[in-house]
Structures are given as structure tokens and as C-alpha cells.
Amino acid sequence: MSNPEKILLVDDEPGVRESVQAYLEYSGDFNVKVASNANQAWELIEKEIPDLIISDIMMPQVDGYQFLGKLREDPRYQSLPVVFLTARGMTSDRIQGYHAGCDAYLSKPFDPEELEAIVKNLLERRKVSIKASSESVKLEEIAQEIREIKAQIGQQPHLVTTPSPIKIELTPREQSVLDLVAEGLMNKEIASRLNTSVRNVEKYVSRLFSKTGTNSRTELVRFALKHGLTQ
Structure with a gap:
């Protein structure tokens, strides 16, 4: 109760x-x-x-x-x-x-x-x-962490060019979603940018987690940047 x-x-x-x-x-x-x-x-x-x-x-x-x-x-x-x-x-x-x-x-x-x-x-x-306020703060924290990850990896060029040991095939839409996630955008913003529904974005993000073996947006971005899947 x-x-x-x-x-x-x-x-x-x-x-x-x-x-x-x-x-x-x-x-x-x-x-x-x-x-x-x-x-x-x-x-x-x-x-x-x-x-x-x-x-x-x-x-x-x-x-x-x-x-x-x-x-x-x-x-x-x-x-x-x-x-x-x-x-x-x-x-x-x-x-x-x-x-x-x-x-x-x-x-x-x-x-x-x-x-x-x-x-x-x-x-x-x-x-x-x-x-909503709490989620907004949390999303901003995630976005900030993503920006910090990009900055850290940007200072280590050899990490960006390291070839991935696993061949990962992404569809054009999955690639678009991944690129926007890497920009720090959240699902609602990505849906608006790609003119699709939030539910569809959630499905694409879930697929990206599955294909990359990651469990969170920050892990996904770190993986993508490290293996050259996004800039």
C-alpha cells in the first residue's frame, strides 16, 4: 500500500x-x-x-x-x-x-x-x-555524458580508426538513428528529426543495442565511436 x-x-x-x-x-x-x-x-x-x-x-x-x-x-x-x-x-x-x-x-x-x-x-x-522534470534532468545528464565520451575519443584518434572485430551491418534508418543518438538527442527529438514515431525510434534503438551488444545509450555511443560506426 x-x-x-x-x-x-x-x-x-x-x-x-x-x-x-x-x-x-x-x-x-x-x-x-x-x-x-x-x-x-x-x-x-x-x-x-x-x-x-x-x-x-x-x-x-x-x-x-x-x-x-x-x-x-x-x-x-x-x-x-x-x-x-x-x-x-x-x-x-x-x-x-x-x-x-x-x-x-x-x-x-x-x-x-x-x-x-x-x-x-x-x-x-x-x-x-x-x-517529466526528473526525466528531463536524466536525459540531459546522458546527453552530457555522450558529449564527454565524444570529446575523450576525439582526443585519441587511434581509437576512432581501430577496426571493429565484428562486422556490423546497419540499415540506412538504423544508421540515421545511431548518428542522432551520438549527437545526444533523445527518442522524441529523433522521431521529430526523422519524421517518424517515438515507438519506431525505440525499436531502432533496441535493434542497435542488440547488434552492438550494448545496454545503454552511452555504451552504444562509446562503441559506435570506437569502431567508426558514427562520427
């Missing part, structure tokens, strides 16, 4: 805090911490960053807009999804909320099922965003 998502609920109404917390925690998918005001919420966030924040707007001392503004100014919390709850449902209020950086806006009284749906949707989008 996966760990429950961490939710922080900020509302000065005890009834709202209790009902929303009970509803969201019932399924076991969420662990909800509550705060009665923005200052208390900030203390909780500093101790443990939640996965999502649900905040009332009309609160004493520091209102929801000010609270959100402080969050968005801090690099640690800029990407945190925030749902605004408020009794004020005017269009101008919603626009102000979106300009402040909230991700969703729900007017009181609200259906708890709708709130749960919004929360799940935002959390799923955040996971996708985090995954």
Missing part, C-alpha cells in the same frame, strides 16, 4: 476543518494536517512540506491571498498545488485567486466529492510534472 498523500488544510472554521479532514482521510489516501490560520500553517510547512494545500481565503491577520503570495515567493514551495476555499464566489475574487497563483477555486458550501476530485487531479498532475 502506498503512503497517503500529505494534505495541509488551513481554515479558521473548526467545523470545516473537522469535516474536510474526516472526509479526505476516510479512504486512507490522504493524511490531513490542519491549521486554524496562515501563521500556524506556515509553521507546519516549515516542519514538513505537504503535497497539496487547501486554504480558506477569509482568515484573520493573514488572508489566503497573502499566505499564497508568501508561498509563491519561496522557491521551495512555488510548485505546491493550492486549492482556495471561500464563501466569496464572485468572478473577480476567483480571478484574483488565480493571479495570486492558486490552482483551483471552490466556493462554500461545496460538495466534498468535488473537492476530493480536484485534489486527486492536482496531485496526479504534480506527479506527472515531477516525473
